[in-house]
Amino acid sequence: MKRKNFLYGVVGMLAFSLCYVYLLAPIVEERKVERAFSQGEPNANELIINLIDRANTDSQKLHYIEKYMLMYSFCCPIKDVYLSPSMSHWQEEQSWHGFTLEEMVPYLEMYVERRGNVDGVHYQEAVVLLTDYYAFHTSILEATEYVEAKRDDFIDRSTMIHMPRELTMKLVELYIDGEQYTKAWSLIEEYEQEQLHLEEDEEWKVIQDGELLEWKVELLIQEQKVEDAISRITDWQKRVQSPEDGGSYDIEERLASMLEQLKKIDASFSYGTVSGVIANENGEPIIGAEVYLRTEQQSSHSIHPESEKYRAITDHNGFYQFDHVVPDSYQLGVGLDFEQIDGYSWPVAIDERIKVSSGEEVDYDVTLVQLLEVNHPVNDHVFTGNEMEFSWKEDRTAASYQLAVTTYFDGGSITHIVKEGIEQPEVEISIEDLYHSAFYVSFAEPKERYSSMLHPEQQLSYAHSEGRFSWYVISVDEKGKEIRRSTGYRLNEELAQDIPFFQMKQRTLTSADQLLLRKKVDQALSSYQHDIEQREGIEQEHALIMATKLLEHKKEREGDDNGEIRRVMRGYIEQLYELTGREEYEVMLSEKG
Amino acid sequence: MKEREEVKRCIDEQLEHIQFTKQKEVLKRTHPKTAREKWVAWMNQEMTVPVVPVTSVAALLLVINMMVGDSPTQTNQLVEVGGNVYYKHVVEGRGLEGES
Numbered sequence: 001m002k003r004k005n006f007l008y009g010v011v012g013m014l015a016f017s018l019c020y021v022y023l024l025a026p027i028v029e030e031r032k033v034e035r036a037f038s039q040g041e042p043n044a045n046e047l048i049i050n051l052i053d054r055a056n057t058d059s060q061k062l063h064y065i066e067k068y069m070l071m072y073s074f075c076c077p078i079k080d081v082y083l084s085p086s087m088s089h090w091q092e093e094q095s096w097h098g099f100t101l102e103e104m105v106p107y108l109e110m111y112v113e114r115r116g117n118v119d120g121v122h123y124q125e126a127v128v129l130l131t132d133y134y135a136f137h138t139s140i141l142e143a144t145e146y147v148e149a150k151r152d153d154f155i156d157r158s159t160m161i162h163m164p165r166e167l168t169m170k171l172v173e174l175y176i177d178g179e180q181y182t183k184a185w186s187l188i189e190e191y192e193q194e195q196l197h198l199e200e201d202e203e204w205k206v207i208q209d210g211e212l213l214e215w216k217v218e219l220l221i222q223e224q225k226v227e228d229a230i231s232r233i234t235d236w237q238k239r240v241q242s243p244e245d246g247g248s249y250d251i252e253e254r255l256a257s258m259l260e261q262l263k264k265i266d267a268s269f270s271y272g273t274v275s276g277v278i279a280n281e282n283g284e285p286i287i288g289a290e291v292y293l294r295t296e297q298q299s300s301h302s303i304h305p306e307s308e309k310y311r312a313i314t315d316h317n318g319f320y321q322f323d324h325v326v327p328d329s330y331q332l333g334v335g336l337d338f339e340q341i342d343g344y345s346w347p348v349a350i351d352e353r354i355k356v357s358s359g360e361e362v363d364y365d366v367t368l369v370q371l372l373e374v375n376h377p378v379n380d381h382v383f384t385g386n387e388m389e390f391s392w393k394e395d396r397t398a399a400s401y402q403l404a405v406t407t408y409f410d411g412g413s414i415t416h417i418v419k420e421g422i423e424q425p426e427v428e429i430s431i432e433d434l435y436h437s438a439f440y441v442s443f444a445e446p447k448e449r450y451s452s453m454l455h456p457e458q459q460l461s462y463a464h465s466e467g468r469f470s471w472y473v474i475s476v477d478e479k480g481k482e483i484r485r486s487t488g489y490r491l492n493e494e495l496a497q498d499i500p501f502f503q504m505k506q507r508t509l510t511s512a513d514q515l516l517l518r519k520k521v522d523q524a525l526s527s528y529q530h531d532i533e534q535r536e537g538i539e540q541e542h543a544l545i546m547a548t549k550l551l552e553h554k555k556e557r558e559g560d561d562n563g564e565i566r567r568v569m570r571g572y573i574e575q576l577y578e579l580t581g582r583e584e585y586e587v588m589l590s591e592k593g
Numbered sequence: 594m595k596e597r598e599e600v601k602r603c604i605d606e607q608l609e610h611i612q613f614t615k616q617k618e619v620l621k622r623t624h625p626k627t628a629r630e631k632w633v634a635w636m637n638q639e640m641t642v643p644v645v646p647v648t649s650v651a652a653l654l655l656v657i658n659m660m661v662g663d664s665p666t667q668t669n670q671l672v673e674v675g676g677n678v679y680y681k682h683v684v685e686g687r688g689l690e691g692e693s
Contacts (some may be wrong), residue, residue: 004636042669090678093670379687406676415676470675487676496683500675 026054037068037069037096044096045103052107058114065111069104070122070129079290079335081489082303086331087304087354090338090489097337100288101133108133112150118157124166127154131170136315140178147171163194165208172215177323181222181249188212188219210251217258218324226267233259242421245499253307257295261326265358272356275321276365278314278334285318286368290335293322293354299331308333330354332364343495344368345488349481371495372486377502380468383431384505390471391426398475398484403427405434406470409457430504434462435542438584441552441573443566443591449559456516459549463513463542472500512543516550525550532572541579548572 016511033051036044048068055061077098081090083133114339115123127150132534135143151167158164168284173185192212195205213236220229233255240252278286292303293310305311310330312320331353334346373393377383390403401422405416418434419427439461458462474489490496509517512527528550531543548569555565570589577585625634670681 001640001642002636003638003640006640006642007636090671472676488678490677490679491671491683493683496677496679497689499677499684500677 002098026056029054033068040093040096042096045099049101049103062111062115062339065107065126066122068108069099070111070125077288077290079305080338081336081341082333083336083341083346084292084294084299084303084331084333085348086299086350087302101129101136104129105133116153119159119168124154124164128166128170131174135177136313140174144171144174144178146182147174147257162198163191169211169215171176172212176215176218176222181219184215184219188216203241206236206241207249207251210236210240210249210255214251214254214258217255217262221262221271221326224267226262226265227399230262230308232258234264250307251305254309257298257309258326260293260297261328265327268358269327271323272325272327272358272360272362273321273323274325274330274332274354274356274362274364276363277318278320278368279318280368281370286314286336286340286366288337289314289318289320289340291320291322291323292333292335292521293330294333296329296331296353299333303333303335319383325356327356327358327360330356332366334366338489338491341368342489342491343371345371345483345485347484369484371488371490372475374471374473374486374498374500377471378498378500381502382505383502385387386431386506387428388431388502388504389426389428390473392473392486394425395475395484397477399478400476401425401427402476403429403473404472404474405462406472407458407461407464408468408470409455412455412458414458421534429464431504432538434504435538435545436576436580436582436584438461439545439549441548441569441588441591444571445563445566446555446559449557451557452553454519454521454553456519459516459546459553460513462504463507463546465503465507465509468501468503470499470501488530507538507542510539510542512546516546521550521553534574541576544572544576544579548576 009110029047029051033047035041035045036047048064051068052061053066055064063220077100078091079097082088108130109125112123112130115126117123127147131143131147131150134146147167147170151164151171154164154167168187172184172187172191175181175187188579195208217229220226220232235440236255237252237259240249278289278291280286290305291312291314292305292308293312294303294308298308310322310325312322314320346366348366354362356362372395375391375393376389392401395401400420403419403422404415404417404418406413416428416437418437459469460467462469472485474485475483477483486500510527510531512524512531515527525547528547532540532547537545551565551569551572555569558565560566573585573588577589578584621630622634622637625631671678672681672684673679674684
């Protein structure tokens with residue numbers, strides 16, 4: 001090869017590299033963002049911000065802001081974990097959370113300032129988001145002035161003939177928040193007048209009317225016209241038709257829960273407030289958490305931010321506040337990111353409620369506490385001795401501890417508290433105590449037959465020497481109220497080193513057990529009955545327990561008209577009581593047949 | 594011999610009107626004097642590119658580039674094990690994935 005040809009090759013490669021960096025790389029970069037964005041990868045935020053910052057032209061920047069910020073940030077940020085005293089749910093995959101208002105503000109300001117054309121919904125969305133930010137960080141008044149100015153500007157510049165809906169709704173909301181009720185009413189009326197001349201899809205119109213009605217109801221309550229508010233909601237409910245997929249519109253749910261509340265209250269009531277701080281026990285505030293105030297009717301449902309009537313976000317001090325709270329009984333719901341709950345839990349009783357009376361100001365703080373650390377047994381430790389030692393890190397504030405063990409079976413698990421009132425951060429549990437822990441048996445005549453699914457592992461329970469078990473511990477105060485627990489979110493690798501699983505191999509499975517595990521229930525029962533006659537000691541007791549459990553199941557399935565099954569069962573329990581003298585069996589025998 | 598003479602005569606006749614005028618060019622190439630002549634001569638030198646080392650280095654760079662560019666994103670799937678919620682990749686391989 002001639003030297004010059006080699007040189008041309010090298011120069012060609014360099015030119016290609018430059019082309020790649022300046023022309024192809026941005027396209028590749030956008031593809032990467034697109035992928036991260038569509039798959040909800042947690043680092044999508046960073047990639048999108050980079051993409052906007054590096055864009056060469058203004059129109060490109062505005063396009064990216066629209067595409068990645070405004071399209072997905074209008075209502076509510078997505079949280080990884082939603083907790084309330086009576087429910088909790090979490091995303092199975094850590095995903096992109098969307099942008100926080102703080103992250104978006106510089107880009108939204110750029111968008112509002114540089115976008116020449118105000119038409120289209122994105123401009124209004126950007127203004128609404130900025131208004132929310134100003135209302136949260138400066139004052140309602142300043143936010144109101146901002147949205148008033150932007151709305152007037154919109155009306156001047158827009159080619160659309162009707163009022164900007166989003167900006168008008170936001171202004172109504174701010175007038176109400178700022179107690180400028182007259183202005184709110186007149187704006188609503190002005191808007192409604194204008195709407196009369198528009199021809200729109202009936203279904204869409206009903207939804208829009210519902211959203212407007214939400215504000216009108218607020219105003220009517222303010223004027224103590226509760227009856228009027230009730231009748232307006234009822235009228236609206238007659239007009240609305242739920243979506244075809246069988247669900248319901250968010251506004252439908254919000255108005256329904258409002259109606260329930262209004263029916264319960266006195267016309268002369270005044271609003272209460274609920275406020276508090278969400279922090280961890282080290283005093284670090286939980287910033288940007290979503291907080292919901294949920295009525296009793298709602299509290300059994302999962303949290304869907306868009307259908308929650310009372311929504312707030314914690315500020316830099318972890319502080320949240322709900323004004324205009326209708327007197328009622330509520331539960332607090334919290335939406336958190338995994339990082340905020342990792343290694344912590346919220347100890348709260350399942351039935352805890354916040355009662356708000358007329359005009360009352362309620363303080364309600366949430367303190368997340370660190371998880372208890374378990375020491376032993378962990379990572380599939382195998383117990384072979386009769387005494388099994390459990391230990392965990394001490395909680396100095398605890399009066400005592402409760403130890404619970406979970407048994408797993410096909411398609412489920414069952415957890416029992418195996419010991420309460422433990423005073424030290426360690427305890428010995430005897431395998432015999434576990435074998436003889438109480439199980440369900442009834443000597444009453446079965447009223448109806450039903451065939452419940454029999455899970456062999458569940459029946460064998462702690463005697464399943466091939467099975468695996470997990471355990472956790474709860475520390476409680478003198479009144480038995482939970483202080484902290486060992487189970488929760490353990491995403492940090494350090495928190496995931498010791499997984500509280502163990503095995504109990506003190507016995508080996510008998511042929512009856514093997515038959516049961518193969519779901520040959522009748523053969524297993526005969527085999528256990530044979531063992532009752534032939535074996536002694538703990539294996540005889542095991543055969544008695546298992547035969548009783550299988551007879552209980554047989555009784556449910558086949559009925560027991562002549563009482564034969566129950567007589568045999570009672571006989572087995574009596575035999576168990578004679579052999580062990582245990583209180584559990586005495587209690588079982590005390591049940592009347 | 595006669596035949597060769599005949600051919601030569603024929604060629605001489607045909608080339609009678611052609612004059613060779615590029616002597617200088619040829620001299621420049623065979624005996625370069627100025628920097629430019631030397632540069633052109635240098636560029637026109639034959640060189641040998643060792644195929645194996647060059648292609649190996651190029652392939653290596655390509656592979657490194659692909660590895661850096663397409664680093665597999667860590668899975669963020671979560672799994673509930675023994676009442677706790679862990680990242681799936683943390684508990685994987687510890688024989689606990691299936692428990693829930």
